[in-house]
Amino acid sequence: MNNIFLITKREFLTQVKKKSFIILTLLAPLMIIAFGAVIGFMFKANESHNIIEVVDNSGLFRGQLKSDEKINYVFIPAVEELSKVKNLKGNENLDGILILPALSGNDLDNIEKGSRLVVNTKIGFDTKQQIISDITNVIKKEKIKQLGIQQAQLENLDKSFTLKTINVSEDNKEDSDLAFGIKSAMSMILMYVTFMFILIYGVRVMRSVLEEKNNRVVEIIISSVKPFELMMGKILGVTLVALTQFIVWITMSVAGALILNTGFSSLQKNIPGGNEELMSKLDIGQMATQISHSLLEMNFPLIIFVFIIFFLLGYMFYSSVYAAIGSAVDNETETQQFTLFAILPLTLGMYGSISVINNPDGPVGFWMSIIPFTSPVAMVARIPFGVPAWQIALSIALLAGTTFFMIFLAGKIYRVGILMYGNKATMKEIWKWIRS
Template sequence: MNNIFLITKREFLTQVKKKSFIILTILAPVLLVAFGSVIGLMFKANESHNVIEVVDKSGLFTNQLKSSDQLKYIFVSAADEKSKINNLKGNESLDGILILPEVKSQNFDDFQKNTRLVINNKIGFDTKQRIVSDITDVIKKEKIKQLGIAEAQLNNLDKSFSLKTINVSENNKEDSDLAFGVKSGLSILLMYVTFMFIIIYGVRVMRSVLEEKNNRVVEIIISSVKPFELMMGKILGVTLVALTQFIVWITMSVIGALVLNTGFTSIQKNIPGGNEELASKLDVAQIATQVSHSLLELNFPLIIFVFIVFFLLGYIFYSSIYAAIGSAVDNETETQQFTLFAILPLMLGMYGSFSLMNNPDGPLGFWLSIIPFTSPVAMIARIPFGVPAWQIALSIALLLGTTIFMIFIAGKIYRVGILMYGNKATLKEIWKWIRG
């Protein structure tokens, strides 16, 4: 046991003392936020801003087609239709001309057949669909008016219905759409982080074992320690490295949520009542405040506990597999035929968990979060939505038992494979090592 502690300590200190580890641990959350911002700016930069001139021959659409930030309508006289079309080519300030024919006898079928959009160059599919949607809305209102419904009644018909949801399992807390979106976002983030880090750190263990095996350093090491002690020391050392990073990131995330929740609230209170321009600029800040408030309303102690427990057990489980693979082969090329067995269950758990957002308590969510091969990812994906305590306890018990069994199996493979050179390990040969 003392040897395992010494190897774990050495592996941990070797990793955390590196400048790259310190820089990555501190900057990773900042880089993640920056990356998300860049992606958002890329989508924003690729948004189309089109100017469309409209020839409305019936006058029906003149006051009803409303411009937006992405699509601007400019109404022109029907007498200028031909000249406008002739001068459209090469006109960089105009993207197209929408010809809306006269509506005769409320015959909108003929109107649709004769409506056309003449464009200067290619326009985006979303722009075309937005134009179609705007025209459809106007026609819909006109058809409703033909039924004798007044404008006020028509506006009343368009009012959306908002359903207030109260969750009795969470002390009668209101479960809003924003809260559901926050839970879904947190679920995807935790699930993806777990998936990536199990693979990244698992491969790190495998490469470390393979490197020591190829350098014949392991022959010297195992003269003082048992192969099983060496394997467990490596796994636990890297586990503590990952845990250290997570503790720093969780602390930074909670502090960031608290700052957003309190800082922007105080700023909003100091905005002058009539300053609408300044208030509009803080829309993003208001959204950030609402998101941080929804985050702080979650059961964070339980989420953090489940995240750490399932990550650690899942990591040790899969790292045992990676350590066994590293000991059984002689080079990284040979690892590819075995690593598939470790990656496939994780991928199954991750992609299967995307379907949990609409029904976290469904049968698929239950079994994915109970089966040890997928539970490290699936249970973490479910936990923001709330999971019964007995399911968490059952899943932990099964994962713990399976992890201990996998460590035992990996230890038998590691004990033989770490000293094997020149022989290409096959599944049949590995099975003999396990039985022996």
């Protein structure tokens, strides 16, 4: 036991003393936010602004086709249609001409069948769909007028309906759409972070074992410690490194939520009620306040506890698999045929958990959060929505039992494989190592 502690301590201190670890731990949340901002900027930068001239032969669309930040509608006289179409090619100041046919009585179907869009350049699919949508809305309004329905009646028909949801299992707390969105986002983040860290740090254990095996350093090490102690020390050491990063990030996230909650709330209280212009500028701040309120209303102690427990057990389970793989092969190329056994269950758990968000208490969500191979990612995906205590306890018990059993099997493979050189291990040989 003392040897395991010493190896764990060495692995942990070796990792956390690196400047890269400190920088990454502190800057990772900011890097994630910056990455999201860059993605958003890329989508924004790729948006096009199209100038579309409109020839309205029906006289129905003038004043009803509204320009926006994506499309600028410019109405031109019908007599200019032929010359405009003829000179459209090569005109850098114009993207297309929308030609709307004349009405034949009250037959609006003629507009739907005879409308044409002549373009000077390739336009995006979303731009074309927006033009179709804009025309459809005008035609829809005209059809409603022909039916004798007034605009006020139409607005009353289109009035949105808000259904309040009271959850009796959560002390009659009201579930808003914003709260559901935040829970979904947190579910995706926890699930993805668990998946990525188990994968990244598990591979790190495998490479560490493989490197020591190829450098023959392990022959010196196991002269003073048992192979099983060496394997457990590596797994626990890297586990504590990942756990340290999580604690720092969780602390930063909670602190950020508290700052947003108190900062924006106090700022809004000091704003005069009649200053509408200033209040409109704080829409983002109000949204941030609502988000922080919803975050703080969650059962964070339970979420953090479940997240840490399932990450630790899941990481130890898959790290033992990776350690066994590293000890059974001689180079990284050979690892490809074995790592599939570790990657597939994790991937299944991650993608399967996407459906869990729509129905957290459904059969898929239940069984994936109970089966040990997928529960490390599936349970953390369900926990923001609330999970019965007995399901959490059962899942932890099954995962813990499976983890210790896997460590036992990996120890047997590690004990023989760590000293095997030049021989490509087969499944038959690995089975013999386990039975020995």
